[in-house]
Amino acid sequence: MSLFGIDLVLLLATTVSAGTPVMLATLGAIFNERSGVLNLGLEGLMLVGALAGFAATNSSGSVWVGVLAALLAGAALALIHAFFTVTLQVNQVVSGLALTLFGTGLTAYLGRGFIGIRTPDTFNPVVIPLLSDIPLFGPILFKQDLLVYLSIIIAPLLYLYIYKTRPGLQLRAVGESPATADSMGISVAGIRYFYVLIGGALAGLGGAYLTLASNPAWLENITAGRGWIAVALVIFAGWNPLRAILGAYLFGGMEALQFSLQAAGNDLPLFLHDIPSFFLKMLPYIMTLAALVLVEWRFKVSKKQSNAPAALGLPYIRQEKS
C-alpha cells in the first residue's frame, strides 16, 4: 500500500519503532509522577541511559548487558532527583532542570570517545511467526524488535498495576493524598524514592533504544528533545499508561512522516514538493505542543479539572497534628 510514493505499511511500522523510546520514557514518568514527584529530568535520564547502554554493549558485546546498564544508569541518576526532591524537598522544577543539564553535560563529556563507533550487537527485528502474516498488522506490529514488544506489553501491565493491585493503590494514594497514606503507615518517602528510581530506569531504557535499536550509534544530544516530549505526553495521556501508547505513537507518527516525506521527494503532490527538511523536522515539536493545547482546550471547554495527581510537585511535610 502506498500513497504518493509513501509506503504506508513502512510508515506505520516506523511510527511504532520511533514511538517506542518516547513511550518507555513516558511510562516511566507516569510512574514517577503518580507518586507525586514531577520529573523534568527525563531528557537527562534518557541521555544517560542511551550512553550507558551503548557503552556497555560495546564493552560486553551483548545488548542485554547494555539494557541492564541503561536501566541502572537511569535509576542512579534518578536517585539524585529523588534525594533532592524527597529528602531535601527542593523545588521539583529546578531539580529536574538541573538533572537534565547534568545528564546532558555528563554524556557529552563521557561520550566523546564513542562518537563514530558502531556497536557489536544491536536489537534486530524478531519476526513473530503467524502473527506477522496478518495482513497490514503483521508487518506493522510483529516484525519489530524485542524492546518494541516489551513496551507494548508493559503499558497495559502498568495500567493493571496502578489500578488493580495493592502497590498500585498505595502509589496512587501517595500521589493523591500523602498525608492519608502516611497515616496508614505507608512510607511516603519510600514509595516516592522507589518510583522515581523505576521512572529513571524506564527513561534510561528509552534512551538506550535510541543507541541500540533506532540508530545504533552515539551522538551528542541524541535524544533531541524526546525527554521533553515525554514530559508533555504524560500530561497528554492524563497519567494513564494506556493513553501513553496513543501519545507515543502520535509522536512516532510525526517522526516517521518526516522521514517518509523526505524520502518520497518528487512523488508527492505538488504542494508538498520542496518542503525544506527543517520544517519537517519541526513537526514532532509542533504536534506535541498542539496535542497539549488540545488537551487543555478540552479541559477549558468542558470545565473539567485535569486528572493530575493532587499532590504532584508538592513536597510532603508531615503535619504534627492531624
Place this chain on the structure above:
Amino acid sequence: MNETELAVRLVNVTKRFPGVTANDSISLAVRVGEVHALLGENGAGKSTLMSILAGLYQPDEGQIFLWDKPSHFRSPADAIEAGVGMVWQHFKLVPNQTVAENVALGLHHPRFGLGLKAVEKKLAELSAQHGLEVKPTALIRNLSVGEQQRVEIIKTLYYGAKVLILDEPTANLTPPEASGLFKAMRRLAEQGYAIIFISHKLDEIGEVANRATILKAGKAVATLPIEGGEAEKRKLAALMVGGSTETSLEAPLSDHFHLSTKVLLAAKNISVFNDQAITVLNNLSLQVDQGEIVSVVGVAGNGQRELAEALAGLRRIESGRVYLGDRDLTNKGSRLISRLGLAFVPEDRLSMGSAAGLNLEENFILKSYWQSSLKRGPFISWGKARQQLAEAVSQYDVRVGNLKAPARLLSGGNLQKLLLAREIGSDPKALIVANPTRGLDIGATRYVQNRLIQQAESGTAILLITEDLDEALALGNRVLVLYRGRITGELPAQTARQSLSQIGFWMTGARAKAKDEG
C-alpha cells in the same frame, strides 16, 4: 462484661515541645462501654494527648495501658494494630478513591491483589451491624462530610479498633447529622467499645457522654460522671476555664441593635457556578442593612465559598445582580468592587487572604498598593506603607516581632487581626467575612468578634458567613440558612436562639424539599 473494666489507662503522661509542656503528667482511665468526653479549651492539650494514644507522638514520660497491658506505640500503625482507632477532625481519606479502596489502603492482605470484593462485602456487613450507612463503591470526593465521617469510623472498626477516638467530630456536621452520630456512638458503646470524644461543646457532652475528663493548660483537672443539666454545664465550664479572667465561657456579646433600615448590600436572584461549572448558587437573594450583621449558616460546601467570592467579584455571576447602595456591583471585578466600598476577609487566610511568603508590609498593602496615597508614579512608597502598617499593628494589637517577617510566621489570630486591619482600614461600606474565627484561640476569637460588632455599630453592613452556629447566633442580627445554594430559612437572631431545631431542619434542606414537592 465488667462494668468498670478499663479499656485504656494513661498514667502520668507528659509530652513536652520545646518551650511548652503540652501534657503535664496526665492520667486518664476509659472504661469499656463508655463514651468518655475529653473537654478543654483550644490548647489545653486534648489533641496532643490523643495523638499520643493514637501513636502519632511518643510520650516523654508516662505509660499507656490497654486492657491493663503496657503498650508502646511507635507509629499510628502500631496503635491500630493494638486496637486504637482515631477519627481525625480532618479526615484521612484519598478523595479520588472509593470507600473500599480507602479501606484496602490500610490492609496488608492479599499482598499483591486488592481483594476489593471481599472488602466491599465486609464493609456492607459492618455497616449494617453498627447502623453506619456507607456505600462501599462510592468515590470519597462525592460524599458529604457526614458520610465521610461514617467512612472514617467504619474504617477504624474494619481494622479492629476497640477504642475509638473522635476528634471534635461534630465540627462540620448539621444538627441532625450530629444526633445521628451520637446515636451511633452510644450504640457502639453498648456493644462494648470504648469511645473517647474530644469536644469543647458542653451541650454535646451532656447529650452523649458517660463521663468527662477536663483538661486545662496541659493538666487533667477533674474526671466527672455526666448526668446532664444546666448546673453541671456551668460546673464543667468553670473547670475548663478556671481562674482565667480574660475569657468567660458564656460571654454574652453586647447585643447590638441596628436601627437603620437602609439596605447597603443586596444580592438579587444571583446564580453562580462552581469550578466544575455546576450551579452552586441558585437564584439566591439576600440583603444587609447599614449597621447590621447578617449571619449565613449552613454545612460546609453548600455554596458559602462561592457566595462570598461572587459578591466580592472573584467569581462570575451568571444571572442576577448585586448592589452596594445604589451602585450595581455585578461582575464589576474585584478591584473596582473593593474600591466602591465592599471589603472581604476570606476564610483561607494563608492561601487567599495573604501571600504567605511575602512580608507583613507587602501583605498589608496587598489591596491598596495601587492607590495614589501609596504611589509616586509607577513606584510604591514603601515608607508610607511602613507607617500605615505600624499604625495598624498598634491599633489592632497585632503581636509581631519583625515587620519584615513573612506572613506565614504569624499565628492565626495575629494574621486575622492584620487582615481585619487591612480590610476595615479601607473604611468599607460593607464587609464580608467568612469563618473569621476558625482556628483561633478564645482570646483572638473574642477580639475579632468584638471588632466586627464595633464595625457594625459604626455603620458598616456585615455579612458573616460561618459554619459556627454559636458565632452566627451571638453576632448576627438575623440568621440566614444556606442549603444547596438557596436560602432555606431566615430568623431574627433572638428567635433563632430558641429555635435551633428549626435551623437544623433548614440546614438539611427541609424547606427546599417542601418547595420542590409543592
Place this chain on the structure above:
Amino acid sequence: MGKSSNKKQSMSDKNQPKNILISESQDSKMPPPPKSKPRVASGMLIRIGLGLGVPLLSVVVAFTTVGLVLATTGKDPIVVYGEMYRSAFGDENALADTLVKAIPLILTGLAVAIAFSARLWNIGAEGQFFAGAIAASGMALAFDSVLGWFILPVMFVAGIIGGALWALIPGILRAYLNVNEIISTLMLNYVIILFSDYLIYSPWRDPQGFNFPLTRTFGDNATLATFGDSRVHLGLVFGIVAAVIVGLILSRTTWGFELKVMGDNPTAARYAGINITRNILLVMAFSGGLAGLAGMSEVTGVVHKLQQGISSGYGFTAIIVAWLARLNPWGIVLVAVLFGGLINSGYAMKGIGIASGFVTLIQGAVLFFVLAGEALLRKLYYKQDLKRILSTAVLGRTPAREEVAQ
C-alpha cells in the same frame, strides 16, 4: 504583659547559645517592634549568608565533585582548573572574552529571573534569543545599506520585538488555556532553532559564502561599537542598564509588586484584584524581549552575521545564573561574569582534550549543589522560625501555643 515577659525573656536569654540565627528570634519577642540594631544586623547577616555564603560554598563543592569525575577519567583536576582559570581570567584578553560571554548571560539571566519572580517557568530564553537574533539579522540584511546609523536602533527594537513575540506564544497559551509553559517554551526552542537553520541554509545564505550555512556579514553601521580595541561591545551597557531597570521594577514598582504576589500565591493575587492574565502576557513579553535583545547584541556585537552556534546554550545557562543569584539582578551580573568565564574556558578545554560537555556538566553540578545548600539552610531557618514561635509561647500567648500543638 510587660513585666512578666521581660523576666521570662531574660531567663531564656541565658539558655540561648550564641548563634546569629537565634538572636533574631529573641528580638522578635518584643512587641511592638522597636527598630533595634541587633535585629537588623543579624537579619543582614542571614541575608548575606543566604546570598553569598551558600552559593559560594555550593560552587566550591560542585567544582570539587567535578574534579573527582576528572580524576577518575584520568585528568588532573588541578591542571584542568588552572588552565580554566587562565583562559577565563588570566589576562586582559581572557577577561575581555569572558565579559563578551557574560553579556548574553546577563540579559538572558534577567529574562529568566523576571519570569521566575512571577513563578512563570520560562525555559525558552534560548529560543527567544534566536528569535531576537533572527529579527535583528533580518533588519540588517534588508536595510543596513540604506538606513545608515539608524539601522542599529532598528535592530535593537527588532531584536526585542522578535524575542517578545516568540515568548508571547507560550504566554498566550498559558494565560488563556493554562498550557504548561515549561513544555511550550521548550518545544518552541527546537522550532525556532530549526527555523534559523532553514534561513541560513536557504533564503538568507550568503551567495559568496562558499556554500557555508551563514548569512553575509552585516555592514559596519550594523555593528555594535566596542570598548577600545577589545572585543567587549556595547551590549555590556545594555546588560547593566537592563539590570538597573529589572532591579527597580522588582523592588520598587507596583508592577513588580504584582509579579511578586503572583509568584508567591496566585490566589492571593486574584483576591488582590491583580490582573493575572494581563501580567502573564506582559512578563512573558518582557522576558522574551530581554532574551531577544541578547540575541540581537550577539549577532551585532560578536558574530556580525547569522550562523549556527551563535549561542553556547546561553538561554539554559541563564536558568542557573538566575537561580544562583537568587533572582537578584546585581547578583545576576556578577554570576554571569563568572559563568562567562566558565563558558570561555570551555573553548580552551577542547585544546587540552576535554569535551565541550564538561562546562555543562559543571553547570548542572553547580545548580544541584546550590539547591542542596538552599535546602540545608532552609532547614536551619525553619528551626529558627520554630524558635521564634516558641519564644513567644514562653510569654504565655495562647496563639503561639496553639501553633506548637499543631
